[in-house]
Amino acid sequence: MSTEAGTRPRIATVSLAGCFGCHMSLLDIDERILELAELVEIHKSPIVDRKTFAARCAVGLIEGGCCNAENVETLRAFRDHCDVLVSVGDCATMGGIPALRNRVPLKECLDEAYLSGPSTVNPTGRIPDDPELPLLLDRVYPCHEVVPIDYHVPGCPPPADALWAAVQALLSGEDPVLPYALLKYD
């Protein structure tokens, strides 16, 4: 853990190609969130809205897989700045619902969404291509196919108890081994 004596370990969280459900599950630890706030400093996270890393973190929790170039850039930044990286939830561990598009060529997905879908109204006939928009990847990748991931906590979302157990174990320097009742893919 990359923290000086007397300071709380920093953790970071992010939602890539996810639905924020895993973050909701993290908040679902209820009153233990007060304990968490005393145990750690939440450095970079949607909860604190910091845009870039300003310090090295002990633990990074990744929700969501990688569906576009920005996801990849963010994930690599997390790998660079976190000692331990954890894939949280089915989207991070296996692609999840966004990966349903992996069986359909990207062009067909975009055509269906912006040109030929039954409810599509698009007089310009253009697929959004503003340079500000992150480029979509050919398919949705689980995080461990993009950067090395240290641990996986599956679930859709993982139970709050599983996230709490995993975070507690990691802060104690132990492997987060989930008991049977908390290892679930749904």
Next chain:
Amino acid sequence: MSDRVTFMLDGHRIEAYRSQTIMDAAIEAGVYIPRLCHVPGLDPWGSCRVCTVKVNGRPCAACIQPAMDGATVENDTDELNAWRRELVEMLFVGGNHFCMSCEKSGNCELQAMAYRLGVTAPTHPYLAPERDVDASHPDIMLDHNRCILCARCVRTSRDLDGKQVFGFVYRGAERRIAVDPGVRLKDSEADVTDRALDACPVGALLRKRQGFQVPVGGRAYDHEPIGATDGEAEGAPDGASDGESLEPAASAGREAS
């Protein structure tokens, strides 16, 4: 020559009939050997290899390997469970298994096996193969994305339903379950009462309008790992000291051939 053989399974003495498989002998003795394609009552198939054990140091599929007198069989070892984990991971990445939206989740033997083996995420890249769904039948759905080619529906339809609704077509990575060539499920003999539908270990063969009827917490593998109750039902080896005999349950009509 005696029609009985004795072998050691993880240190326990197991008696079996000559010609009986290691799997059947273990089941009779109340010892769980992890398995997906094997179901008691169906002819052994030997495709999933999850039941791989070591017989005198050599890997064999327990469901098709006859018990040999004096053999030493390893089953519940770290090495074999690591192999099984690898096999189960390959089944996950080789198909399209989206547990979070699957009606079979919680009752799925593939998922349960992954839980039992402690798989948190596959280590191999996902293949995301293109596979069809045959929803033509009014009461039955066949989703090839979830099929693990265990042939349990093939064998059950043929041997228990007496119908031969299902078979395999193509080979290797293209292999898949099919009803008659060019025929969809609605034009086959498949019926909602077929036992073949119950035989599917995953969510490939489903009765329509039955999904999600049992809430999370009440499903088959929500609390207990797959295989956890096998021993209890038939006399668990718990407490059996090394060398203690685990007599096979009486099996009338089972003769050595």
